Amino acid sequence: MNPASEATPRNSMSADGNTQSSKLHPEDIDRAEDVQVDNDQSKFSAILGILRRVIGVTDVISLRLSLPSQLLDPIPNLEYWNYMDRPEYFAAIPESDDEVERMLAVLAWWFSKLLKHKDRIQKPFNSILGEQFFCRWDLGTAAGSSSERESTAASSITDVSVGSDSAPAHVEYITEQVSHHPPVSAFVYRCPERGVEAVGLDHICAKFTGLSATVAPGSECKGIFVTLKSRNNETYKSIHPTANIVGWLRGNLKVQLAETSYIMCPQTKLAAIIQFKEERWFGKNNENVTGKVFKYDPETQGDAIASWRLKDIPKNCALVATFSGCWDKKVNVLRVDGDKSKQSEPRTLIDLTDLKMAEKTVKPLEEQGEMESRRVWDPVATKMIQGKFSEATKLKRGLEERQRALAAERKANGQAFSPALFKPDYSATGKPELLDTAPLNL
DSSP: OOOOOOSSSGGOOOOOOOOOOTTTTTGGSSSSSOOOOTTTHHHHHHHHHHTTTTOSSSSSGSSSOOOOGGGGGGGGHHHHSSSSHHHHHHHTTTTTTHHHHHHHHHHHHHTTGGGGSSSSOOOOOOOTTTTTTEEEEBBBOOOSSSHHHHHHHHHOOOOBOTTTTOOHHHEEEEEEEEETTTTTEEEEEETTTTTTEEEEEEEEEEESSOOOOOOOOTTTTOOOOEEEEEGGGEEEOOOOOOEEEETTTTTTTTTEEEEEEEEEETTTTTEEEEEEOOOOSSSSOSSSSSEEEEEEOOOHHHHTTGGGOOOGGOTTEEEEEEEEOOOTTTEEEEEOOGGGGGGOEEEEEEEEESSSOOOOBOOOOOOOOOOBBHHHHHHHHHHHTOOOOHHHHHHHHHHOOOOOOOOHHHHHOOOOOOSSSSSSSSSTSSSOOOOOTTOOOO
């Protein structure tokens, strides 16, 4: 739901549209329409012309349009859509013995994964069924306390580190495209040294209105589930925000987050509601996000919180903290619970102003399996980086045709697709589990 680039051309790549002409119908799902683009046409005007054709389509993602390579940026979808823009915030979640501070740490990590949305809009290659991606982030030991992380953000230090007195740690990312219709990927993040893990399903729906594109969680996306194994399996469920992609008329695309998201933890009985403010047509909001952390009853209120806005929080839910600021810059928090030592002054929850995205470590191509993202898309990406877009488009469409042939073969043989990494019963809970025999290439 989410775009900054990393240092190399490969990491500045973006995407193939899962868009489709409004002239096509869901029954056409197994055959994609090829889009032809005039070489003199700019990338922006070409994409805008395509988007005009999908106005009114309920879910653009459920339809398909095979875009020529010159409209794309060469990064695989599974690599691009990750939630570790700053993995030190994730690894630090279990650090505090104070349950309120742990909720605030989850909240800080939740905001940190929005870092990619500050810059130019990207949309990665569509993943093929069974595609996999593995990477890791290595964390140091220099700056781990909350105050040190704030200092790191303010000074734009890109060396990720956590734990003032801790041994080095690392965060792993494991993901696989487990469905193509609808497009769904399963993922696991884990930091073994800190005992923290996050799992979930990525599935989005998108609609273009003519002035903006709205991207929201799809029906298969139940949220991100963060479990603190080092804290007696304390689990936090967080929901993605809705994003509006605006600026089409000006040719200056940007993300505006909208509506309400939440985080909840049944074990600590703490919940947070994050409410985004609608951007003004003229001028700029001093703050574009506000929220509250409060106590709730998981048995009687757990299912209701997802429909609450800030004004709906009942009076019997004790307020614990408030936060506000700009999600793409700085968010401050103020504790208002019984801990007098921590509630006297607002403090920085997170400052994204000068932060850069952390660099990931990925095995070289020659050590990757045939279904790993960079190996799958490398021939296409290489031609794109060389500016050989006609050749790149042929390779891309050849890849798509092979996938359709494999799907037709499975259908003819009555065979269902089985993920290589994840157990097949992921859909009901939204919490995918790795197979004991999953071949991980980390």
